[in-house]
Amino acid sequence: MTPQAHKRSRLTTRLVAAAAALLLGGGGTALIAAGASADGADEDGPAQRSGPAAVASTVSCPDVGDRLRQVPRGAQLPVSRGLAALDRQVATAYEKMTAGGRGGKTDAMLQQLRQQREKTIGAMADAIGRSAPRPDALLKMSACKMKPTGQAISVGEQQGEGDAAQQGQDDAQQGQGDAAQQGQDGAQQGQGDAAQQGQDGGAQEQPPGGPSPDDFADIRSVQPNAQQPPQGDGASTGTFVSECGTNEEGHFNSDNVIVTPGVSNGAHHTHDYVGNETTDAFSTDQSLAASGTTCGNGDLSTYYWPVLRTLDGTSEHKPGAGHDGNVGSVLTPSDVKLTFSGSQAGDVTAMPRFLRIITGDAKAFTNGPANANASWSCVGFEDRQLKDKYPICPNGADVVRTFNFQSCWDGQNTDSANHRTHVAFAQQDGSCPAGFRAIPQLQEKITYDVPAGEQFAVDSFPEQLHKPVTDHGDFINVMPERLMNKAVKCINGGRDCG
Structure with missing residues (x-):
C-alpha cells in the first residue's frame, strides 16, 4: 500500500463540493440535466427547494483513438500527444462543469471543448497525412455532449449549495482562481450538514466523482x-x-x-x-x-x-x-x-x-x-x-x-x-x-x-x-x-x- 497524504488537489476539492450535495455521491454532478430552471429567480424560489428530481450528468466525447486505423511511424508521437491532450481537455471540461456548469453556461463550455478538440484532432490528422491518407473523418468527432449518469438528484439539494458556491463557480469560469477556491470552500462548508444528515440516515457518503x-x-x-x-x-x-x-x-x-x-x-x-x-x-x-x-x-x-x-x-x-x-x-x-x-x-x-x-x-x-x-x-x-x-x-x-x-x-x-x-x-x-x-x-x-x-x-x-x-x-x-x-x-x- 502506498503512503497517502491528506491533501486534496484543486480538482478533488471542486468535486468534493459537488459530490457532497448528492449525499450518495451520484457520480460527480456536472449539471442539473432535467427539472431545473435556467431562470435565476425561479431557482431561488421556495418551490425549487422542494422541487422534482433531476439527473446528474458527465461529459461524453467520441473516442478518437478507437477510430484510428493507420498511424505511420513518423506520426506516432504527435498522435500519442494528441490523444493525451484530448483526454486532458475532457477532464478539464468535466472539472469546470462540476464546479459550476449550469444552464446556458454548459453550452458555452461544450462549444469551447469542441473548438479545442477540433484543433487537436486537426493536428493529429495533419501528422498522419504527411505519409498516409489524411483521416478527415476524425474531424467529425470533435463535438461532445452531456451524458446522464442515471443517478437522480434533488433540485433542492443542488440549490442548497448556496450563493457562495455559485459565486465561486462563476469566478472559476472567469479564471479567477483565488475567488473560485473561496467559493468552493464555502460550498463545501455549506454542504456539510446535508451530507452528515445523509450519513446519519444510513447512507455512506461516496467520494468525489463516484462511484454511485x-x-x-x-x-x-x-x-x-x-x-x-x-x-x-x-x-x-x-x-x-x-x-x-x-x-x-x-x-x-x-x-x-x-x-x-x-x-x-x-x-x-x-x-x-x-x-x-x-x-x-x-x-x-x-x-x-x-x-x-x-x-x-x-x-x-x-x-x-x-x-x-x-x-x-x-x-x-x-x-x-x-x-x-x-x-x-x-x-x-x-x-x-x-x-x-x-x-x-x-x-x-x-x-x-x-x-x-x-x-x-x-x-x-x-x-x-x-x-x-x-x-x-x-x-x-x-x-x-x-x-x-x-x-x-x-x-x-x-x-x-x-x-x-x-x-x-x-x-x-x-x-x-x-x-x-x-x-x-x-x-x-x-x-x-x-x-x-x-x-x-x-x-x-x-x-x-x-x-x-x-x-x-x-x-x-x-x-x-x-x-x-x-x-x-x-x-x-x-x-x-x-x-x-x-x-x-x-x-x-x-x-x-x-
Whole structure:
C-alpha cells in the first residue's frame, strides 16, 4: 500500500463540493440535466427547494483513438500527444462543469471543448497525412455532449449549495482562481450538514466523482451465470502460469505505454504493475527486453491494470491520484494469478514477442459497453460474475477481479492503430475469425482482501466516474522465445506448467 497524504488537489476539492450535495455521491454532478430552471429567480424560489428530481450528468466525447486505423511511424508521437491532450481537455471540461456548469453556461463550455478538440484532432490528422491518407473523418468527432449518469438528484439539494458556491463557480469560469477556491470552500462548508444528515440516515457518503451506490451489488443476490465453454475433440487443454508477485515493490505510474507512449500521465489514473520492472510511458521494445522482472520463470512481460482503492477519503496530490480525482488508499492485491490457456477448437501458436493487448475499455461508461470485458466476483462465489457492478462480498470473502484477454492474432502485427484490430476474441465455437490464428489466452485474476465495511473502486478517467464497467487490463508479451515455446508445448500437450 502506498503512503497517502491528506491533501486534496484543486480538482478533488471542486468535486468534493459537488459530490457532497448528492449525499450518495451520484457520480460527480456536472449539471442539473432535467427539472431545473435556467431562470435565476425561479431557482431561488421556495418551490425549487422542494422541487422534482433531476439527473446528474458527465461529459461524453467520441473516442478518437478507437477510430484510428493507420498511424505511420513518423506520426506516432504527435498522435500519442494528441490523444493525451484530448483526454486532458475532457477532464478539464468535466472539472469546470462540476464546479459550476449550469444552464446556458454548459453550452458555452461544450462549444469551447469542441473548438479545442477540433484543433487537436486537426493536428493529429495533419501528422498522419504527411505519409498516409489524411483521416478527415476524425474531424467529425470533435463535438461532445452531456451524458446522464442515471443517478437522480434533488433540485433542492443542488440549490442548497448556496450563493457562495455559485459565486465561486462563476469566478472559476472567469479564471479567477483565488475567488473560485473561496467559493468552493464555502460550498463545501455549506454542504456539510446535508451530507452528515445523509450519513446519519444510513447512507455512506461516496467520494468525489463516484462511484454511485447503484454500482454495487450483493454477490449473494446474483444467480450463478459463469459458463465453461464446450471443448472440441482437438481442444488444447493445458495451462501455463507465470508467478510474478503482487507488486510488493510498489511499481506504480499513471502512464499508458500502449495507448499514449512518450507522454507522462497519459492514463490520468494510476496503474499497478507486475512482471517487467521498468515499464513506463517511455519504454521501448529494447528497454523492456533489457529489464529485470518480478516473475520467477524469467518472463519479462508487462502485466498491468488500474489500481483498486478503498474509499476512505485519503488523497495523494500527484498525477494519476488526487490530481486527477482518484482518491482513497491503494489496495495491494492479496494474490495475482496469470494463466495462459488453450483453444477449445485446437492447438495454439506462439505469441510474437512484444505483442500488445488491451482488454476492456477505460471509457466504457461514455463509449458504451461494446468493448467492456472485466468481471467481478468474490472468493467462494466465482460461479457468479458481475460485469457492471462491484461485488459486496460476505464477511471473510475476498474480492476477485478477472480479465480474459483476446486469444486470436492476425498473424502479422504486434499492435494496431487503435490497439484492438490486430487481435480478436474467439467465436462461440472456439474458432478464430477468418484471417486470425489461435494464441494462448491470458487470464489475469487479481484478488483483494478489502477491509470490512469499506467500499472500493478502480481508478478511472475523471469523467468516467469510477464505474466498474470501465475496468481494463493490459499486457505486453516480452517472454523470451524459449519460454513462450515451452508455454505453447505445455498448453497443446494438455499439461499444467509454470
